[in-house]
Amino acid sequence: MAAVGKKTRGENRSRTQTNETSFKKHQQELDSKHDKHERLVKCSRDVTITSKRIIFLLQRVAGADNREQILKEADEKFLEVKELLKAIASELEGEDPFLFSRAYSPGLQEYIEALSFSHFLKNKSLISYEQVKATFEFSNEGGKDLDLNPFDYILGIADLTGELMRLCINSAANGDQDTPFEVCRFLREIHDAFLSFGNVNRDMASKLRVLKASMKKVEVACYTLKVRGSEIPQFALAEALNSDFISEERDN
Numbered sequence: 551m552a553a554v555g556k557k558t559r560g561e562n563r564s565r566t567q568t569n570e571t572s573f574k575k576h577q578q579e580l581d582s583k584h585d586k587h588e589r590l591v592k593c594s595r596d597v598t599i600t601s602k603r604i605i606f607l608l609q610r611v612a613g614a615d616n617r618e619q620i621l622k623e624a625d626e627k628f629l630e631v632k633e634l635l636k637a638i639a640s641e642l643e644g645e646d647p648f649l650f651s652r653a654y655s656p657g658l659q660e661y662i663e664a665l666s667f668s669h670f671l672k673n674k675s676l677i678s679y680e681q682v683k684a685t686f687e688f689s690n691e692g693g694k695d696l697d698l699n700p701f702d703y704i705l706g707i708a709d710l711t712g713e714l715m716r717l718c719i720n721s722a723a724n725g726d727q728d729t730p731f732e733v734c735r736f737l738r739e740i741h742d743a744f745l746s747f748g749n750v751n752r753d754m755a756s757k758l759r760v761l762k763a764s765m766k767k768v769e770v771a772c773y774t775l776k777v778r779g780s781e782i783p784q785f786a787l788a789e790a791l792n793s794d795f796i797s798e799e800r801d802n
Contacts, residue, residue, distance in 0.1 A: 587653050590641055594657030597634045600627060601657070601664040605713055608667055612717055613724025624668055631661055636688050639696035647697050655702050662706025667713050674732060676740070679703050701753075708744070708757035711737055715764035718771055727775060734772045737765045 604627045611617050638654050662682055669677035682703055686696040714733045721729035744758050 583649075586641055586645070587650060590638060590650050590653035593634050593638050593641070594654040597631055597638075597654075597657030598660040600631050600634070601660040603627065604631075604664040605667060608664070608671060609713070609716060609720060611671055612720035612729070613726065621668065621672065624664075628665070628668075631664075632685070635661070635686060635696055636691075636693045639686070639688055639694040642696065643694050647699075651699065655699070658698070658702045659706040659709060662703055663709040663713065666707055666710045670710070670714070670736070671717075674736075676707070676736070682706075704747075705753060705757055707740065708754075708761055711740060711761045711764045715767050718768045722771055722775055730768065730772050730775055734765075734768045737761075737768055741765050 604624050607620060607624050607627070611620050614620060634657075638657075642650065665682060665685065666677045669675070669681070679698070679700060683698045686698050689695050714737060718730045718733040721733075741761055744754075744761060747754060749755055
């Protein structure tokens, strides 16, 4: 009986040690994933900050004499974002990107917003998914490619509409009579394309509401320019546009 008792206690100790080893292994895995998540969040935050700076820079194009210099400076800042995207791609090597998507998706969407804004200013067109995806390919430079979720592309384009609305107002205030109407036509095309998606998820529905609001403001601005533009001095145009926006919001 004593021998049996010793054997049982030995087996229990062995199982306990095995469980402890297993739990330590799982703890290390969880700690590793948590640390990776935090690094991705930091990279995403840096991408967001730099991309916002690019957008603020690009908004200066309206009415600027040094348009080409501004676009060139923005392109140089995109190189900074590229290094951050490389770091994200490196962190995701061998991992399921969907496990960490919430950690870095906000940064990607902000980058896509900035990139698409720059593309519009240069080409007056929408940057394609394939063109954006090409900026995520680093294998030819010795790095790892970064997968682009189509939803990140779509949501980034949705955010672009707010910047186009600001471009429209700034351009009108600086005496540019053409850009507002170009932006209006472009926003209507994007709006029609978004309607084809339907109510896919909560994020999409929220972005569509913002898109509609931006388009409505651009339409009001174009109406003001077309109907009242000749009677309003340029220095008072921005104030007149804001007044029309307020009146439109009250009516709705």
